[in-house]
Amino acid sequence: GPPEPLHRPPDQICLDEELCVDTHQHFELRGDSRPGSAWDLGAGVFNKELGQLILTLEDTPLSGFASLLREIFRQADLTQARVPPPIIERLTLDVDKVAEREKQRGVPESSPVVHAVFFALCWTLDRMYEGRPVQKFWVLETVARLPYFSYITVLHLYESFGWWRTPQLREIHNAEEFNELHHLLIMEALGGNCAWFDRFAAHHAAIAYYWIVVALFVSDPRLAYNFSLLVEEHAHVTYAQFVDENAEVLERIPPPPIATRYYVAGDLYYFDKFHTCGRPDSQQRRRPPCAHLLDVFRNIRDDELEHSRTMRACQDWLDGDGPSAIPDFEQTSLGDRREWLEWSARVNSLTLKKK
Numbered sequence: 001g002p003p004e005p006l007h008r009p010p011d012q013i014c015l016d017e018e019l020c021v022d023t024h025q026h027f028e029l030r031g032d033s034r035p036g037s038a039w040d041l042g043a044g045v046f047n048k049e050l051g052q053l054i055l056t057l058e059d060t061p062l063s064g065f066a067s068l069l070r071e072i073f074r075q076a077d078l079t080q081a082r083v084p085p086p087i088i089e090r091l092t093l094d095v096d097k098v099a100e101r102e103k104q105r106g107v108p109e110s111s112p113v114v115h116a117v118f119f120a121l122c123w124t125l126d127r128m129y130e131g132r133p134v135q136k137f138w139v140l141e142t143v144a145r146l147p148y149f150s151y152i153t154v155l156h157l158y159e160s161f162g163w164w165r166t167p168q169l170r171e172i173h174n175a176e177e178f179n180e181l182h183h184l185l186i187m188e189a190l191g192g193n194c195a196w197f198d199r200f201a202a203h204h205a206a207i208a209y210y211w212i213v214v215a216l217f218v219s220d221p222r223l224a225y226n227f228s229l230l231v232e233e234h235a236h237v238t239y240a241q242f243v244d245e246n247a248e249v250l251e252r253i254p255p256p257p258i259a260t261r262y263y264v265a266g267d268l269y270y271f272d273k274f275h276t277c278g279r280p281d282s283q284q285r286r287r288p289p290c291a292h293l294l295d296v297f298r299n300i301r302d303d304e305l306e307h308s309r310t311m312r313a314c315q316d317w318l319d320g321d322g323p324s325a326i327p328d329f330e331q332t333s334l335g336d337r338r339e340w341l342e343w344s345a346r347v348n349s350l351t352l353k354k355k
């Protein structure tokens with residue numbers, strides 16, 4: 001029979017960036033806002049988030065405390081937060097089925113400590129975000145980007161010291177981070193970051209996670225890549241389950257504009273860059289469709305699989321078990337010694353005329 005109607009007809013579903021993206025962040029996204037001093041930035045966010053905390057507390061038994069905060073911090077921004085589009089409540093994620101799928105695929109090999117940290121992280125998020133998959137994805141994507149920041153930080157440091165220089169690896173991690181950023185922006189368009197507490201939890205977890213991965217990458221880069229491998233593999237399996245569970249609803253929702261821009265309409269240079277495993281020429285380049293939200297989540301699912309492949313390649317490379325994780329055609333992209341020798345031979349053979 002005909003599909004069951006959604007709560008509101010699709011053309012009224014709020015997926016317009018103007019409406020869905022938080023005004024502060026929307027301003028940042030335009031790319032023309034000046035950053036200012038750390039003090040100004042911090043104070044701005046403090047006033048905004050404090051206002052959201054006050055508004056959250058007002059609906060709880062702690063409303064007296066909320067009034068007190070209102071009195072003390074008169075500069076708090078009390079603008080009502082936007083709410084996620086209602087369609088979000090129809091989306092589900094069965095964490096037991098995710099675990100089942102993970103078992104079938106086989107969790108990648110790891111050290112007991114790394115595995116324990118990973119397991120604790122998954123367990124906590126599964127419990128905290130039961131029944132709120134989009135918010136969970138937003139938190140996960142906020143945190144998922146951090147290891148790439150950590151790798152880039154340490155690689156920059158090694159270049160500054162003159163210890164090791166392979167900008168191609170930095171570029172791959174940059175492209176991976178840019179991809180995770182777009183997953184994050186898509187979750188924001190869906191209203192995944194509307195609640196004060198989710199932003200609080202995600203950003204604090206992100207700071208801790210950034211430094212943990214920096215320390216891990218400095219002391220044992222194989223282990224750092226191994227941890228990322230577990231996380232990316234888990235993300236892939238989670239999105240696969242989500243796609244299968246919600247296909248019917250997702251297929252009837254138009255894609256958020258940011259998704260179309262990233263997967264189809266925009267500059268795909270960085271999109272191609274993170275595909276490091278077996279896509280050497282333009283014929284094989286991944287060009288996924290983006291007609292509805294189902295396509296978008298399928299794309300995200302497949303992106304996560306690419307990340308897990310790259311992380312495995314990086315891990316095996318550093319372990320000494322595998323070839324360079326940098327694709328062949330990029331290994332010589334900055335020139336090689338043979339090229340230089342040929343050039344210098346040509347220079348040496350020049351006979352310079354005396355005047």
Ligand SMILES: [Fe+2]
Nearest residue numbers: 141144180183
């Ligand atoms: Fe992601």
Ligand SMILES: [Fe+2]
Nearest residue numbers: 144232235304
């Ligand atoms: Fe990821």
